[in-house]
Amino acid sequence: MSTIAVEPRQAIQPPDDHPEEVSYLAAGHTVRSWLLTVDHKRIALLYLVSITVMFFIGGFAAVIMRLELATPQGDVLWSADGYNRAFTLHGIVMIFFFLVPSIPATLGNFLIPMMIGAKDLAFPRINLLSWYLYIMAGALALVVLIFGGVDTGWTFYTPFSTMFSNTMVVPAAMAGFIAGFSSILTGLNFIVTVHTMRAPGLTWFRLPLFVWSMYATSLVVILGTPVLAIALALISVERLFHVGIFDPALGGDPVLFQHLFWFYSHPAVYIMILPSMAVMSEIIPCFARRPIFGYRMIAYSSIAIAAIGFIVWGHHMFVSSQSMYAGMVFSMLSFLVAIPSAIKAFNWTLTMYKGSVRLETPMLYALGFIGLFTIGGLTGLMLSTMSTDMHFHDTYFVVAHFHYIMVGGAVMGYLGGIHFWWPKMSGRMYNELLGKLSALTVFIGFNLTFFPQFVLGNLGMPRRYYEYVSEFQFLNVMSSAGASILAVGYILPLFYMLLSLRNPPNAPANPWRATGLEWQTASPPPTHNFHKTPVVTRGPYEYSPEGAEAIDGNLNTAFE
Amino acid sequence: METLTPRSSNPAHVGRSNYDEEPILGVQFDDVEQQHESSIMGMWLFLSTEIMFFGGLIGAYTIYRFMSPGEFALASHHQNVPLGAFNTVVLLASSLTMALGVRAAQLHDHRAIVRWLILTAIFGTMFLGVKAIEYTTDYREHLIPAMGFQVPAEDLEKMPDMNVGRYQMYYVLYFFMTGLHAIHLIIGIGLVLVMAYLSWRHWFSGAGETQIDVTGLYWHFIDIVWVFLYPLLYLISAHASS
Numbered sequence: 094m095s096t097i098a099v100e101p102r103q104a105i106q107p108p109d110d111h112p113e114e115v116s117y118l119a120a121g122h123t124v125r126s127w128l129l130t131v132d133h134k135r136i137a138l139l140y141l142v143s144i145t146v147m148f149f150i151g152g153f154a155a156v157i158m159r160l161e162l163a164t165p166q167g168d169v170l171w172s173a174d175g176y177n178r179a180f181t182l183h184g185i186v187m188i189f190f191f192l193v194p195s196i197p198a199t200l201g202n203f204l205i206p207m208m209i210g211a212k213d214l215a216f217p218r219i220n221l222l223s224w225y226l227y228i229m230a231g232a233l234a235l236v237v238l239i240f241g242g243v244d245t246g247w248t249f250y251t252p253f254s255t256m257f258s259n260t261m262v263v264p265a266a267m268a269g270f271i272a273g274f275s276s277i278l279t280g281l282n283f284i285v286t287v288h289t290m291r292a293p294g295l296t297w298f299r300l301p302l303f304v305w306s307m308y309a310t311s312l313v314v315i316l317g318t319p320v321l322a323i324a325l326a327l328i329s330v331e332r333l334f335h336v337g338i339f340d341p342a343l344g345g346d347p348v349l350f351q352h353l354f355w356f357y358s359h360p361a362v363y364i365m366i367l368p369s370m371a372v373m374s375e376i377i378p379c380f381a382r383r384p385i386f387g388y389r390m391i392a393y394s395s396i397a398i399a400a401i402g403f404i405v406w407g408h409h410m411f412v413s414s415q416s417m418y419a420g421m422v423f424s425m426l427s428f429l430v431a432i433p434s435a436i437k438a439f440n441w442t443l444t445m446y447k448g449s450v451r452l453e454t455p456m457l458y459a460l461g462f463i464g465l466f467t468i469g470g471l472t473g474l475m476l477s478t479m480s481t482d483m484h485f486h487d488t489y490f491v492v493a494h495f496h497y498i499m500v501g502g503a504v505m506g507y508l509g510g511i512h513f514w515w516p517k518m519s520g521r522m523y524n525e526l527l528g529k530l531s532a533l534t535v536f537i538g539f540n541l542t543f544f545p546q547f548v549l550g551n552l553g554m555p556r557r558y559y560e561y562v563s564e565f566q567f568l569n570v571m572s573s574a575g576a577s578i579l580a581v582g583y584i585l586p587l588f589y590m591l592l593s594l595r596n597p598p599n600a601p602a603n604p605w606r607a608t609g610l611e612w613q614t615a616s617p618p619p620t621h622n623f624h625k626t627p628v629v630t631r632g633p634y635e636y637s638p639e640g641a642e643a644i645d646g647n648l649n650t651a652f653e
Numbered sequence: 654m655e656t657l658t659p660r661s662s663n664p665a666h667v668g669r670s671n672y673d674e675e676p677i678l679g680v681q682f683d684d685v686e687q688q689h690e691s692s693i694m695g696m697w698l699f700l701s702t703e704i705m706f707f708g709g710l711i712g713a714y715t716i717y718r719f720m721s722p723g724e725f726a727l728a729s730h731h732q733n734v735p736l737g738a739f740n741t742v743v744l745l746a747s748s749l750t751m752a753l754g755v756r757a758a759q760l761h762d763h764r765a766i767v768r769w770l771i772l773t774a775i776f777g778t779m780f781l782g783v784k785a786i787e788y789t790t791d792y793r794e795h796l797i798p799a800m801g802f803q804v805p806a807e808d809l810e811k812m813p814d815m816n817v818g819r820y821q822m823y824y825v826l827y828f829f830m831t832g833l834h835a836i837h838l839i840i841g842i843g844l845v846l847v848m849a850y851l852s853w854r855h856w857f858s859g860a861g862e863t864q865i866d867v868t869g870l871y872w873h874f875i876d877i878v879w880v881f882l883y884p885l886l887y888l889i890s891a892h893a894s895s
Contacts, residue, residue, distance in 0.1 A: 206681075211681065212680060212681045213680070213681035214681065215681065215682075215691040215695065216691070216695060217679075217681060219695075277699075277702050281695055281698045281699060281702070282695075284694075284698055285691050285694045285695045285698065286691075288691075288694060289687055289690050289691045289694065290681070290682075290687070290691070315698055315701060315702050315705075316701065316702070316705055317705070318702070318705075319702045319703070319705035319706035319708075319709065320705055320706070320708070320709040322706060323706055323709035323710055324709065327713070327829070330825075330829065334798065334799035335799060336798040336799050336821065336825045337818050337821070337822065337825070338713070338822070338825060340818075341818075342818065343818040343821065343822075344717075344721075344816055344817070344818020344819035344820070344821060344822045345818065345822065346716070346717075346720075349713060349716060353709055353712070353713070356709075621680070626683070
């Protein structure tokens with residue numbers, strides 16, 4: 094901790110300040126200037142607003158579910174069917190309309206061009222188109238799910254979805270299909286941008302790890318999403334024309350749907366978690382004041398997660414007629430994903446070793462991420478072991494596992510990233526004390542909500558039931574109580590961040606003394622990001638203070 | 654139509670090749686080469702999503718055919734192989750004219766661009782016409798699922814213990830795959846005609862090299878999909894009977 098007063102090297106560079114050029118926020122105030130914008134930063138804000146709305150709608154459905162589950166009897170909702178509709182709403186909205194676009198479409202859109210020293214993404218108009226597709230799909234999904242209701246769950250499993258469900262499956266599938274196109278366009282834009290638009294001197298191994306991770310995410314998006322689209326199209330054809338694609342009576346096979354569905358939807362888990370890992374790799378070195386440990390390994394592990402993620406989908410079908418030998422192969426492959434994930438978790442931890450760690454809001458979220466993601470990842474190993482999966486399959490253990498990844502991991506990363514880059518995006522500082530309070534509330538509320546669900550699952554409580562035997566009530570009440578704390582933790586940032594917008598812009602260009610290119614320009618940035626294209630001469634995380642370098646110089650050689 | 658006025662300010666340019674004119678550069682790019690490279694790469698990536706899209710279907714096809722090879726061979730017997738072969742030649746010819754159109758764009762020869770692109774669109778339309786004839790025949794023979802589908806009596810005689818659902822599955826997949834291909838082709842024809850019109854109006858700042866190159870990539874993809882669909886759907890029984 095003796096190194097705390099030493100300034101990092103790169104942060105000394107003063108941000109270029111051209112008061113005559115207006116920021117992207119001041120570039121236009123009409124509704125038209127927002128709805129027809131092709132500025133990646135404005136599109137990022139459009140996404141930010143729309144996914145926040147979606148997040149609270151999906152969260153509201155979760156509140157209803159937790160209220161229902163506070164007592165063993167069904168009493169809040171009118172029927173089991175109502176409960177089915179609530180969890181379908183929660184699942185579809187949270188996955189397709191919050192988690193998948195969350196970090197890529199907001200932070201990715203905002204930051205990738207700035208991090209690589211470009212003026213915009215390669216295809217600004219396609220970027221705007223992807224937002225409109227998202228809005229179309231989101232509006233359709235909300236109308237269908239709220240006013241009609243779908244009872245299949247977000248997985249649309251056949252034969253229930255094709256032969257038995259009397260709800261609006263086809264429009265909901267359509268919404269998923271259109272949302273898929275929106276994310277494909279974003280992913281395509283990112284890949285092209287990273288390939289062709291990097292500033293002079295910005296080699297692949299000088300890219301921030303955020304960009305590496307987003308690149309890996311985009312690969313998964315463009316290769317996985319079309320398969321989901323075709324699966325949803327086939328379901329719609331089967332329902333509309335009553336021909337058997339997945340119906341055994343007409344020569345079909347329902348398990349084929351599960352294969353097609355999970356071929357996308359398992360990689361989709363990595364679409365949701367890789368961007369959070371991207372955020373971690375930026376926050377942790379900055380608040381530990383250390384170069385990131387094992388830069389190349391973290392970069393490669395993002396690609397490894399994307400690649401291995403495509404060959405593990407069969408672990409969702411251990412109990413649905415898949416052969417035992419196929420199950421064994423998928424089980425082994427699923428274990429493999431733990432290796433690159435562990436590389437990341439260990440490297441972030443080692444980055445903090447002997448650093449001067451500052452516990453500010455983004456860092457609190459990041460620390461929460463590491464812990465919760467580790468629990469989520471390790472319980473994943475229990476589920477990819479076939480014998481234990483027989484016991485845990487379709488219980489609350491699975492629910493707790495993926496919420497530890499999706500909420501404890503992805504949402505913590507998202508909130509951490511929003512706090513980290515909020516000064517850059519809005520030009521305002523938020524209330525640091527309230528920020529810390531929110532990180533703490535979310536962490537406590539989250540664990541109280543989902544840890545009891547591991548126990549419930551192990552005791553045998555099945556998922557998707559709206560009534561349960563009374564001995565499970567204690568743990569369920571605990572979980573519902575935790576959910577109410579979690580809700581406070583999520584509303585809090587909305588409140589103080591909106592409040593910060595009332596102030597005049599007060600954020601310095603680089604409030605965290607971070608080294609990324611995006612901090613070298615004003616907050617909020619001008620429309621074309623940089624006044625002249627930056628030339629990059631060094632790596633992205635040169636944090637280590639000179640004093641510390643002299644003491645453990647050999648640690649720094651891990652980073653080039 | 655106001656938006657489609659020629660961008661070249663000099664009216665003398667209209668109708669002549671404007672060799673020296675550079676394409677307009679998007680604000681986000683540094684030079685024309687970077688812009689061209691980005692567009693081409695964007696189309697390649699889009700085509701990779703298309704491959705996965707058709708790949709899911711071909712995967713489903715492979716699994717069902719593997720499980721019921723007899724029914725699939727029998728069902729494919731009703732395809733008109735010569736018409737399919739004719740259509741294959743038509744599409745391959747359209748790819749040639751498309752490639753010549755791309756070449757003409759590189760040479761800034763507007764007249765040739767328009768000629769080759771229109772020829773490409775004609776070949777594409779011809780393909781759709783033949784496909785329509787085939788679909789009509791299938792309809793008359795009650796081979797379209799959900800539109801009075803019946804397994805032909807002679808096939809039931811040949812294979813009395815057949816899985817009727819699997820037999821129909823061949824046709825479900827046939828119509829889904831060729832239908833999806835036809836939708837892509839219709840989009841392709843529209844795109845080619847728009848490009849031809851814009852070239853004719855000298856709308857592009859250069860000769861539209863990048864735009865026509867990208868259109869060409871998409872067109873060749875449609876062609877290649879058919880090159881896979883034709884043997885998969887038409888030539889099963891040719892293989893089984895040998």
